[in-house]
């Protein structure tokens with residue numbers, strides 16, 4: 115039973131999944147649209163997950179499939195999100211069934227319930243967002259529903275979904291690089307709101323640990339069947355404290371001026387409108403967007419009690435240790451001192 119395929123295994127989370135799975139003695143296949151590393155023990159299958167014929171060889175003889183592939187949220191491509199996250203996931207399910215895979219573990223997102231307003235210690239019982247924060251998240255909802263409803267113990271096919279939030283750690287191409295780029299261009303001067311809003315940032319190794327536990331505890335009649343689980347660091351932290359710790363860790367100044375939340379939100383909205391008007395002439399991608407203001411200025415942290423109860427989950431790396439390891443892993447982003 116210790117053979118698996120990681121769909122999306124070349125990505126940030128996927129690479130960490132592969133490393134921990136190998137360390138635990140799993141035989142690992144990777145299916146991805148690109149190959150980002152080479153390891154003797156890993157068999158790579160290159161292809162698009164929307165293509166069942168390309169997927170099938172990667173799933174032969176494996177008992178567990180981890181599906182953590184997705185187009186990057188920043189690609190901002192509605193058609194691609196729908197095709198890969200929704201239609202592609204249906205294809206993954208069909209391929210798993212055809213290859214007689216027994217377990218499918220999906221990487222979903224805690225944002226499937228977030229509408230841009232405060233969530234404090236949210237449980238998995240919160241309803242899916244009626245107005246998701248972006249189209250990417252809309253397709254993550256469609257994807258999760260599809261996977262959970264495919265759970266079919268009578269036909270030896272079990273499914274579950276992990277909902278991480280704010281994944282960070284070494285090799286993350288998003289959070290730390292975007293933040294440092296914003297600092298380098300002088301955009302990290304302001305704290306949106308009073309700076310007290312708590313958010314979950316989850317170290318990548320804890321996210322991986324949650325996925326592997328889920329696969330191992332997913333059995334017929336287990337409470338994991340067809341259900342979603344939050345996996346967090348279980349240490350919510352004020353959004354701006356987290357940002358400041360990463361910034362100061364890399365020798366940048368933390369933001370110190372406060373701007374009211376509503377003012378930041380309407381300024382970002384105005385900027386978005388302006389950029390939309392200019393779009394026929396020039397395309398500019400804003401760092402300062404209403405969605406980011408909402409992420410930076412509201413509470414969004416979640417309870418992982420259900421994962422603790424159902425699979426014995428506990429974070430394995432504390433937030434302090436996780437921040438230290440992350441900062442250390444980006445020597446090239448450290449501020450050059452004059």
Ligand SMILES: NC(=O)C1=CN([C@@H]2O[C@H](COP(=O)(O)OP(=O)(O)OC[C@H]3O[C@@H](n4cnc5c(N)ncnc54)[C@H](OP(=O)(O)O)[C@@H]3O)[C@@H](O)[C@H]2O)C=CC1
Pocket residue numbers: 121122123124125126127128145146147148161162163164181182183184185186198202221222223224254277278279280281282
């Ligand atoms: N990062 C975060 O904070 C969070 C992430 N998640 C979820 O976790 C998962 C992993 O995220 P992350 O590791 O950050 O993402 P990455 O973009 O780093 O990894 C995704 C991988 O999937 C590949 N991929 C994309 N489209 C296809 C396709 N059609 N067929 C095969 N492979 C494909 C990507 O290739 P390429 O790069 O060439 O597109 C990439 O290698 C995603 O499902 C994401 O929604 C959930 C919550 C938070």
Ligand SMILES: CC(C)CCC[C@@H](C)[C@H]1CC[C@H]2C3=C(CC[C@]12C)[C@@]1(C)CCC(=O)[C@@H](C)[C@@H]1CC3
Pocket residue numbers: 279280281288289290292293296301302313314315401402403406407409410
């Ligand atoms: C916890 C989240 C779900 C995951 C974090 C994703 C991050 C890549 C972004 C989310 C909020 C973003 C953000 C900024 C940078 C990238 C994020 C951390 C800014 C700090 C960029 C500079 C600005 O203009 C600020 C208003 C942005 C605040 C939000």
